[in-house]
């Protein structure tokens with residue numbers, strides 16, 4: 001349903017013949033102030049407009065715009081008439097723009113005024129947002145001006161909404177359609193909302209980072225990335241690096257990093273859109289755009305990845321083992337289509353499945369509220385000692401996630417128990433097992449069954465993790481028997497950090513920093529139960 005309906009009855013105003021411009025009530029009669037339908041709200045304007053196919057009594061109050069069709073007198077209590085006279089309303093916070101509606105003729109300047117158009121944001125199923133319009137028709141210039149000015153005043157009061165945005169667009173994302181997505185779906189909405197934009201099309205990997213390190217960002221209310229996870233994570237990293245530089249914090253000596261100064265919007269246009277999917281519950285371009293326009297802000301936890309005391313990058317999630325090898329294989333076959341190379345890489349990584357000999361140290365979460373919740377759920381007490389713990393052994397995959405990481409192959413998320421800003425990371429360790437058992441575990445991500453209820457899977461809620469890989473002599477001997485290019489890949493220890501490859505030989509230290517960045521997005525109301533789209537398993 002596009003807008004609300006309420007059953008409370010109001011007395012119909014006189015006048016408003018359909019063939020003429022409806023008469024105008026340009027000021028609020030004092031008797032109407034504080035009427036029951038205003039529910040304690042001050043009425044700002046009341047008048048008659050044609051909405052849909054009939055004349056309506058329209059009331060603008062502090063938080064809502066309500067209207068009720070004007071019907072001829074009829075017997076009180078007749079259900080047929082009562083239904084026709086039902087009140088409808090929208091909340092003013094759902095309006096994102098207002099324009100005077102005119103019919104233009106080629107020889108006429110300005111055109112003939114028809115009324116006012118309101119642009120509104122509607123909540124649809126599965127967390128989607130949709131733009132829509134409501135026309136308030138009235139041919140009187142004075143009447144419309146009065147209402148138009150009032151709507152403008154109301155919109156100006158939403159100070160959290162951006163007025164100017166820096167846009168970074170990766171033309172190479174997915175099947176190179178980010179440019180088309182932006183100019184066809186995003187820019188028209190930003191224009192309607194009156195948001196100024198400054199678009200830079202990136203030319204190479206790392207370009208967004210070098211732009212954001214040096215460019216003037218004063219005057220912008222936010223930065224928007226149009227692309228996939230690799231691009232979004234690069235822009236988030238750049239904003240956070242810039243914040244540290246501005247605050248005089250040396251990136252390599254990050255005690256407590258400072259927050260990013262500007263919010264980041266993510267328009268999903270990549271092969272994987274985990275960040276946008278986790279933020280909005282759905283990787284939907286119009287939804288992402290409307291969250292930006294409406295100024296919905298979502299603080300999000302961020303991790304730092306460092307090695308030997310040096311900051312490697314800021315990010316939201318990481319995998320090594322199977323997750324890292326799969327990305328490394330996919331990147332080597334970028335000439336394939338995104339779906340083809342993903343399926344190919346998964347199958348090839350499964351065929352070459354090999355455990356990593358590692359030592360993982362982690363600091364369990366020590367927040368008392370979380371501690372209680374987890375204890376109620378029956379988690380082992382040993383998770384919550386607040387001291388470093390160590391697990392050692394052969395692992396097929398290790399995931400460290402600060403966000404739930406929703407994606408098409410895992411609609412409930414790769415880490416469904418973590419939240420965008422719950423001050424913790426999920427550490428998911430998959431110990432060595434047979435290939436069929438590991439495949440069973442992977443398949444569970446796409447189903448409603450718990451993917452962690454296997455004896456070889458361990459999950460922890462943590463604040464910090466250190467990962468050290470061990471290489472044995474027997475491994476080196478084995479690798480010598482392979483083809484040279486295959487060996488190179490298998491010798492490497494690739495991390496998948498937000499969809500980007502990161503090669504690190506020494507220990508990697510991952511730390512969580514609660515709500516370090518704000519993203520444009522809304523809370524997820526209900527998880528999208530959509531079907532997984534990966535067919536390769």
Ligand SMILES: Nc1ncnc2c1ncn2[C@@H]1O[C@H](COP(=O)(O)OP(=O)(O)OP(=O)(O)O)[C@@H](O)[C@H]1O
Nearest residue numbers: 173174202203204205227228229230231270271272
């Ligand atoms: N003009 C460009 N040419 C080549 N690479 C670019 C260009 N602009 C940006 N990049 C880099 O491309 C990488 C991947 O881009 P992006 O994440 O947007 O798309 P994707 O690979 O299709 O999606 P995903 O990372 O979600 O799988 C990013 O790390 C980014 O730095």
